[in-house]
Amino acid sequence: MNNTCTCAPELKEKEKQDGIKELKEFIKEHKLLHDKQGALMTVLHKVQEIFGYIPREAMDVVSESLGVPTAHIYGMATFYNFFSLKPKAKYQISVCKGTACYVAGGARLLERVEEELKIKLGDVTPDGLFGLSITRCLGCCGLSPVIQVNEEVFVRLVPEKIPAILEKFRKQEKKTK
Amino acid sequence: MQKKIIYLKDTDSTQQDRVNDFYTLFSNELRDTNLIEQASVVRIADMGLYEKGVAVKILPENIVYTGLKNTDVKKIIEETIKGNKVIKESLYEKKSKQMRAVLKNCGYIDPESLEDYLAAGGYKALAKVLLEMKPEQVVEELKKSGLRGRGGAGYPTWMKWNFARGMNSPEKYVICNGDEGDPGAYMDRSVLEGDPHSVLEGMIIAGYTIGSSKGYFYIRAEYPLAVERVQKAIDQAVEAGLLGNNILGSNYSFELEIRLGAGAFVCGEETALIASIEGKRGTPHPRPPYPSVKGLWEKPTIINNVETLANIPQLIFGGGAKFASIGTEKSKGTKVFALTGKVKNSGLVEVPMGITIREIIFDIGGGILNNRSIKAVQTGGPSGGVIPQEFLDTPVDYENLGKLGSIMGSGGMIAIDETDCLVDLAKFYLKFCVDESCGKCAPCRLGGYQLLHLLEKISEGKGEMEDLDKLKKISYAMQKASLCGLGQSASNPVFSTIRYFEEEYKKHIIEKKCPAGKCKALIYFKILPPKCKKCGLCFKNCPSAAILGSREAGYVIDPIKCVKCGLCFDVCKFKAVTKE
Ligand SMILES: Cc1cc2nc3c(=O)[nH]c(=O)nc-3n(C[C@H](O)[C@H](O)[C@H](O)COP(=O)(O)O)c2cc1C
Ligand code: SF4
Ligand code: SF4
Ligand code: FES
DSSP states (O other), X not given: OOXXXXXXXXXXXXHHHHHHHHHHHHHHHSOOOSSGGGGHHXXXXXXXXXXXXXXXXXXXXXXXXXXXXXXXXXXXXXXXTTOOSSOOOSEEEEEEOSHHHHHTTHHHHHHHHHHHHTOOTTOBOTTSSEEEEEESOOSOGGGOSOEXXXXXXXXXXXXXXXXXXXXXXXXXXHHHO | OOOEEEEEEEOOSSSOOOHHHHHHHHHHHHHHTTOTTTEEEEEOXXXXXXXSOEEEEEETTTEEEOSOOXXXXXXXXXXXXXXXXXXXXXXXXXXXXXXXSTTSSTTTSOTTOHHHHHHTTTTHHHHHHHHHOOHHHHHHHHHHXXXXXXXXXXXXXXXXXXXXHHSOOSOOEEEEEEOOOSTTOOHHHHHHHHOHHHHHHHHHHHHXXXXXXXXXXXXXXXXXXXXXXXXXHHXXXXXXXXXXXXXXXXXXXXXXEEEEOOSOGGGGSHHHHHHHHTTSOOOOOOSSSOTTTXXXXXXXXXXXXXXXXXXXXXXXXXXXXXXXXXXXXXXBSEEEEXXXXXXXXXXXXXXETTOBHHIIIIIITXXXXXXXXXXXXXXXXXXXXEEEGGGTTSBOSHHHHHHTTOOOTTSEEEEEETTSOHHHHHHHHHHHHHHHOOSOSHHHHHHHHHHXXXXXXXXXXXXXXXXXXXXHHHHHHHHHHOSSHHHHHTTHHHHHHHHHHHHHHHIIIIIOOOTTSOOGGGOOEEEOTTTOOOOOHXXXXXXXXXXXXXXXXXXXXXXXXXXXXXXXXXXXXTOOEEEO
């Protein structure tokens, strides 16, 4: 029987082997708290870090080594916003929708990004380059409104500056190619 | 030597800008004295100071001089840049109403250096506790101090600790709540990043007091720098014998570990937080039993907010009575607020309890941006409420804010001006709570959704008068029947905006108008022919080709095509586009 599932895409062979190996080693080295389940959050953070999302194969590995059902892990992965079941885009754009950014006009930034990329919240551009999500406060409210692209934070933005920011990452991408 | 930076700004708005003259003076002087390698001058747009003449701020020392005359330039270069001395006469004295206790080290010490923290008096309180005090005495000091939890609810810290202390269990836990969920607030982040050892010290003291040997830091995954700094602080403390076995030679042992949150607001709630550490979905449990009786892995556990814990060292060091000398009758000490929204100087402020909201907004925050008038202040984030401008003279403490229908909360404070719509604000907070509801109990899951739906209806101009009643009824039901604080307080922003701004709701419902011009369905853009200079800028910018006409004939907006993006309003240089 073919037990592939649609909730989380499968991994490519090479990535899989390397990633799963790293994961197994991490779990082995990790000092278990109280009981095995106590390690779950930390391990899931590691999975997210290695693969950029929580792939099905990794859920199975975690399930086996910590002795918790895969269904529970799936439940965790959907409950917490930080974990994702889909691979993230190369450049993940997070528009801050915290209060300070809202008062400073953050909603218009989101509209503009959606317009420029022609995608909706939660989607990824067809070329896999940009993904769009929101975040609740990056803790730089004094400089609101802000957006974050991967690790980089852009502050005191107006919608007019969005195209230039996207262009910057497109150029960066071309260069790496 | 580190290169110095001289920030320069003319803070007077009435006169001609003198910044370029001073820029030339400074540059020339640096060149003439061969100090170009040691310092550079930068013109900046905002220094957070207003009407104080020409001002400079010199980094890294953070020396601020104001009211400068041409002749001062030479002196500053000579004495401060070259000689590393402060010129007292020009120094800007902040006649500040702030009082730094929790934030006293933030920005002044290197947060990655244990030596710096020790030099600032760090870990003296811990030594005092371990060597001279019994757990009962620590509780006694806390009781005298009147310290209440800074995480929102304001529960007396001594009671919480005393409960856990009295429990007979070989295993107990201390948790620091660094989940900081209120969107638009970053007090805890600043403390964790700016002075992590102070929180560590507070936790070790807590552990000693309740008889626990293990503590957890629960920190939001969105704060990677905080995580890094806390980890570093833990490693340093272990190295120095301040954590681990037999701390400072006593027979007390304690260890600390970090756990990461994963982006769920409800995990700031204590029982949900515990579930999350246990490797479960972060959904709350009914209380009692309280965590101090049955918490992490069913063992007695105390959970305290970052700021609460950061208060502990100075409280113990100076004594409870000294701590209690600041503040109001029932709210003692200082409180850190993240002041944001439409104020001139946004940022973190720490003030003694009992200061008025007006003092915070105007004397510390510098007043409202663009000299607009203030409409209200929001405190307590999504669980809080608004305080209208009539009540700005209220002294800030737990009781007063509660009486006004808001809460102290964790410290978000947002100034709202006349261009902000309160229906829209209520909708914003409710959307947040609906997104973040864990879905475990029906009043919150369904009620929140219904409230949001009603607010959306009102903001689209489809509201009816009965909707106001419905809003109130659902709010009430949610307050009474929800399982955790999220659902119980989710309707507070709705309740309090209706309480003070019912007129604004009615305008949306009866007149179908949004006085602040925020609710898109209720505003219309129009071009006023007498003011229009036919430049065509709006025509070029409109994203949906809703502007018709030509440079000869002039322009009009087609209301059917218009998507109300407001671009034409923003770009028109002649104020010929109106919004109503
Ligand atoms: C929905 C919800 C979210 C909360 N978020 C936080 C938070 O982010 N940080 C925090 O310290 N307390 C938060 N609390 C309060 C905690 O449950 C708890 O009361 C607090 O951490 C106790 O610490 P304290 O006594 O030092 O204030 C939240 C409560 C609720 C109901
Ligand atoms: S009130 Fe809301 S967040 Fe709290 S338990 Fe109920 S559904 Fe979950
Ligand atoms: S508001 Fe936007 S869509 Fe409407 S006319 Fe102006 S520019 Fe065009
Ligand atoms: S609200 Fe956007 S950074 Fe805090």
